[in-house]
Amino acid sequence: MPERHHRRWALAGLLALLAAPCAAADPALVAAARKEGAVTWYSGLIVNQVVRPLVDGFERTYPGIKVQASRLPSGEAALKIMNEARAGKPQADVFDGTAVTFRLAAAGVIERYKPEAARSFPEGARDANGDWTALNIYVLTPAINTEMVSDAEAPKTLQDLLDPKWRGRIAWTNDPTTAGPPGFIGNVLTSMGQEAGMAYLKRLAEQRIVNVPASQRVVLDQVIGGQYPLALMTFNYHSVISAKDGAPVRWLPMQPAVEVPNPVGLIRNAPHPNAARLLIEYVLSEEGQRVLRDANYLPANPAVPPLDPALTPAGGHFAATLITPETTANKLDEWTAIYNELFK
Amino acid sequence: MNPAPTALAAGAPIRPLGHRLARWAGPTGPLSLATGLVLAALVLPPLAVLLQVSLTTVNPDGSPGALTFEHYARLFADPALYRSAWNSLLFASFATLVSLLFGGVLAWVVERTNAPMKGLAYLTAIISMGTPYILYVTAWLFLFGRAGPFNDWYRSLSGSTGILFNPYSLWGMILVEGFLWSPLVFLLLSATFRAANAEMEEAARMSGASILDTVWRISLRLAWPAILAMALFVFIRNLESFDVPVLIGTPGRINLLTTDIYLATKEVPPLLGHASAFSVVMIGIVGVLLLLYGRVSRSAERYASVTGKGFRPRPFDLGRARWAGGALIGFNFVIILGLPLVALLWTSLTPFARPIRLAAVPSLTLKNYRAVFGVASYLDLAVNTLLVAAGAATAAVLITLCAAWIAARRRAGGTALDQLATLPLVFPGIVLGVAMMELALRAPFPLYGTLWLIALGFLVRYMPYGMRYAYSGVLQIHRELEEAAGVAGAGPIGTLRRVVVPLLSPALLSGWLFIFLIAAKELSMAVLLSGPGSQVMAVAMFDLWTNGQGGELSALGLLWALLMTLFATLFYALGRRGSAGAFGR
Numbered sequence: 001m002p003e004r005h006h007r008r009w010a011l012a013g014l015l016a017l018l019a020a021p022c023a024a025a026d027p028a029l030v031a032a033a034r035k036e037g038a039v040t041w042y043s044g045l046i047v048n049q050v051v052r053p054l055v056d057g058f059e060r061t062y063p064g065i066k067v068q069a070s071r072l073p074s075g076e077a078a079l080k081i082m083n084e085a086r087a088g089k090p091q092a093d094v095f096d097g098t099a100v101t102f103r104l105a106a107a108g109v110i111e112r113y114k115p116e117a118a119r120s121f122p123e124g125a126r127d128a129n130g131d132w133t134a135l136n137i138y139v140l141t142p143a144i145n146t147e148m149v150s151d152a153e154a155p156k157t158l159q160d161l162l163d164p165k166w167r168g169r170i171a172w173t174n175d176p177t178t179a180g181p182p183g184f185i186g187n188v189l190t191s192m193g194q195e196a197g198m199a200y201l202k203r204l205a206e207q208r209i210v211n212v213p214a215s216q217r218v219v220l221d222q223v224i225g226g227q228y229p230l231a232l233m234t235f236n237y238h239s240v241i242s243a244k245d246g247a248p249v250r251w252l253p254m255q256p257a258v259e260v261p262n263p264v265g266l267i268r269n270a271p272h273p274n275a276a277r278l279l280i281e282y283v284l285s286e287e288g289q290r291v292l293r294d295a296n297y298l299p300a301n302p303a304v305p306p307l308d309p310a311l312t313p314a315g316g317h318f319a320a321t322l323i324t325p326e327t328t329a330n331k332l333d334e335w336t337a338i339y340n341e342l343f344k
Numbered sequence: 345m346n347p348a349p350t351a352l353a354a355g356a357p358i359r360p361l362g363h364r365l366a367r368w369a370g371p372t373g374p375l376s377l378a379t380g381l382v383l384a385a386l387v388l389p390p391l392a393v394l395l396q397v398s399l400t401t402v403n404p405d406g407s408p409g410a411l412t413f414e415h416y417a418r419l420f421a422d423p424a425l426y427r428s429a430w431n432s433l434l435f436a437s438f439a440t441l442v443s444l445l446f447g448g449v450l451a452w453v454v455e456r457t458n459a460p461m462k463g464l465a466y467l468t469a470i471i472s473m474g475t476p477y478i479l480y481v482t483a484w485l486f487l488f489g490r491a492g493p494f495n496d497w498y499r500s501l502s503g504s505t506g507i508l509f510n511p512y513s514l515w516g517m518i519l520v521e522g523f524l525w526s527p528l529v530f531l532l533l534s535a536t537f538r539a540a541n542a543e544m545e546e547a548a549r550m551s552g553a554s555i556l557d558t559v560w561r562i563s564l565r566l567a568w569p570a571i572l573a574m575a576l577f578v579f580i581r582n583l584e585s586f587d588v589p590v591l592i593g594t595p596g597r598i599n600l601l602t603t604d605i606y607l608a609t610k611e612v613p614p615l616l617g618h619a620s621a622f623s624v625v626m627i628g629i630v631g632v633l634l635l636l637y638g639r640v641s642r643s644a645e646r647y648a649s650v651t652g653k654g655f656r657p658r659p660f661d662l663g664r665a666r667w668a669g670g671a672l673i674g675f676n677f678v679i680i681l682g683l684p685l686v687a688l689l690w691t692s693l694t695p696f697a698r699p700i701r702l703a704a705v706p707s708l709t710l711k712n713y714r715a716v717f718g719v720a721s722y723l724d725l726a727v728n729t730l731l732v733a734a735g736a737a738t739a740a741v742l743i744t745l746c747a748a749w750i751a752a753r754r755r756a757g758g759t760a761l762d763q764l765a766t767l768p769l770v771f772p773g774i775v776l777g778v779a780m781m782e783l784a785l786r787a788p789f790p791l792y793g794t795l796w797l798i799a800l801g802f803l804v805r806y807m808p809y810g811m812r813y814a815y816s817g818v819l820q821i822h823r824e825l826e827e828a829a830g831v832a833g834a835g836p837i838g839t840l841r842r843v844v845v846p847l848l849s850p851a852l853l854s855g856w857l858f859i860f861l862i863a864a865k866e867l868s869m870a871v872l873l874s875g876p877g878s879q880v881m882a883v884a885m886f887d888l889w890t891n892g893q894g895g896e897l898s899a900l901g902l903l904w905a906l907l908m909t910l911f912a913t914l915f916y917a918l919g920r921r922g923s924a925g926a927f928g929r
Binding site: 049052068069072073074076078080083086089103171175177208210211213215218220224242246247 | 404405406407486489490491590591594595597607609610611612613614695696697698699707715719721778781782785786792793871872874875876877879883884886887889890891892894
């Protein structure tokens with residue numbers, strides 16, 4: 001169930017500090033992984049920023065185990081993993097991705113695994129059954145071009161988005177996932193309730209939001225470039241990265257924000273199950289999470305705070321609606337249908 | 345292979361069985377059969393997967409479920425169907441017209457006149473085809489968009505707050521698609537015009553016809569089968585194109601037939617039934633169009649102007665109109681290449697996305713280029729990509745050379761070969777990718793995840809382009825040359841090798857170049873078919889694009905276009921030297 005939460009992350013962080021600093025991985029697992037010698041990872045993460053540094057770090061820590069990483073958009077990742085499983089020739093050991101996980105769970109191709117490294121993770125950042133564990137956290141918020149919109153003009157609440165001055169000037173990605181319009185719709189329905197939420201969405205649809213057929217990051221770049229003054233559902237850390245380079249952009253802590261864990265997991269009948277477990281342990285460990293943090297991502301491990309703590313609901317003291325893979329499995333089709341009906 | 349539908353397909357009267365069998369027993373029979381088998385092996389398995397996907401539901405684990413006609417029903421259930429269909433028709437027709445007019449006139453000016461700066465036209469075509477598609481479209485959108493320099497200037501000159509150009513419109517879409525494919529038309533028709541015999545044109549000029557008259561009555565008429573084939577081909581491609589309609593149409597809320605289908609393929613996992621059903625319908629339409637085309641070009645020999653007689657094409661002297669020809673080449677350069685390159689260069693030098701303004705100049709930086717050179721793995725990707733693209737282009741040219749010759753000469757099975765080789769044109773990339781993936785997973789030898797699989801996928805996907813290049817080329821060559829070779833004792837292979845290939849070399853070269861350049865930037869199949877050890881450049885570029893690293897992407901894109909241009913120019917120069925021998929130039 002989606003739930004609002006404020007301080008859970010801070011609490012979990014405290015717990016993590018109290019726990020003994022995590023030692024190296026289980027020697028038996030390392031030995032078994034060495035025997036396999038390789039691990040294949042189908043990743044939706046950005047290669048140059050995250051995947052390659054993680055792979056380098058892993059191979060340095062565990063020499064003799066080679067990581068083969070393949071960059072795949074979520075749709076293609078799901079398609080490949082499912083087809084390979086059906087043909088009885090699974091190729092990959094590890095997957096990640098917000099949009100992939102719940103489909104893979106439904107297809108029965110996930111091998112459950114509860115990583116040691118994630119014991120200190122808060123509840124919303126790991127699956128109770130072990131289907132997945134959060135690798136990092138995405139917080140989705142609106143963002144503005146600060147040359148086109150002054151602080152006074154910037155919308156503060158969801159209701160402000162209904163101001164006629166925004167008609168035709170708001171953009172969002174057309175990504176049909178919880179990190180796109182369906183996630184926004186889910187957030188509204190969860191926080192306002194079904195009836196008031198639908199009434200709000202119908203009025204928002206009259207604003208004729210521009211559907212940009214590109215990723216959240218590209219939409220934000222179009223805001224920076226002056227195409228649109230305001231975008232919804234942008235990853236808030238992207239605004240911070242660009243603003244550091246001098247770009248006229250700022251993310252808005254409009255409440256509630258949308259919070260989506262980015263899961264990582266193990267594939268059933270994986271050719272290298274032990275090396276896969278070791279890789280998962282590594283990317284969730286403090287060392288692995290520091291790589292993510294240094295790339296400006298929001299780490300899932302509470303022991304590794306993000307570079308800018310204000311980006312998380314706990315650190316920035318704003319409310320957020322958490323959308324887990326389970327919620328996605330139950331609700332995504334419904335939210336997508338509303339998007340198709342009202343906003344396309 | 346069954347010859348019966350072939351005879352029917354060609355619109356020929358039904359001949360007695362004995363006659364039809366005799367065609368197969370002729371000297372080209374075995375070649376027809378061999379080409380047919382290769383084509384069938386390449387095209388029919390993906391076709392079977394396409395049909396299956398279009399007729400079944402999908403289980404949660406991705407396996408095909410129960411039989412259904414729902415995907416077809418959904419095609420016709422769209423409440424705005426007529427509007428979408430009308431938009432699609434407008435889009436496809438006008439974009440075809442733009443490509444043909446622009447690319448065709450340019451090809452004629454470059455090949456048949458003494459206009460200056462001809463090299464620039466080739467350079468433009470090659471670089472533009474070597475530049476990744478997404479970069480290209482976004483560059484135009486960037487320039488002509490709300491925050492682009494043209495609307496910026498308009499606002500500062502007129503004092504208005506509105507916009508002069510709205511690229512997010514049907515006309516914006518038509519122009520972008522039209523310009524995008526004009527290099528294809530240019531390359532194909534320039535091969536046609538180069539091989540055309542100038543004797544008739546000269547006769548017309550000597551009888552007092554004006555240049556325009558000569559072009560209208562002679563040059564165009566002679567190239568007619570090639571132009572018509574090209575028009576049909578580009579039209580079909582436009583009708584089933586996804587990228588431009590989605591990139592430009594979605595923000596502008598202009599729906600085409602393919603818009604919905606594209607969105608379905610973006611779901612996780614992609615819903616392919618709808619796309620497949622649409623492709624099956626398109627296959628029907630293409631089949632009918634090809635039959636019609638077969639009727640039109642039945643008397644194609646009348647157009648063959650490459651004969652055994654002294655053959656020296658000579659360019660027209662445009663006289664004082666030379667500058668007009670030069671201006672056209674210059675305009676082509678500016679629109680197709682200059683402006684997008686400026687936009688790319690700008691984006692590659694700015695630290696974040698910024699409109700083109702003088703005030704931004706001090707912030708320009710080379711950091712994106714440093715970032716590109718800092719990634720060592722790009723070298724592997726580049727090598728992989730060049731190998732795959734060159735392999736696919738070579739195989740496609742070889743196969744379609746045989747198929748096109750048999751089809752154009754109306755040998756046994758010719759029409760069936762043409763249909764087979766053209767079929768993949770309407771396969772959406774992702775559907776073809778899934779089909780190839782399924783087949784490779786079931787292959788008894790390790791094919792899955794290798795470069796071979798990607799090359800095979802590209803071969804199937806781009807064969808139709810090779811077919812058009814080769815087919816139009818063969819139509820120009822008069823039978824008498826081959827008959828002479830036959831009389832002199834050459835078999836079909838010998839005739840192909842010693843007579844057809846040398847005369848066809850301009851068309852084959854253009855075809856090879858086109859497939860090479862377009863395959864090197866293919867994404868939808870590359871993403872599905874590449875394994876951890878067989879990643880290609882397009883996937884890396886996609887990565888940068890999704891991540892909004894527009895600056896780094898532009899830098900990489902420019903360097904990549906430079907590399908492709910060097911490679912293609914080298915190849916082309918070598919090839920032209922070869923073809924010069926055949927034509928005595």
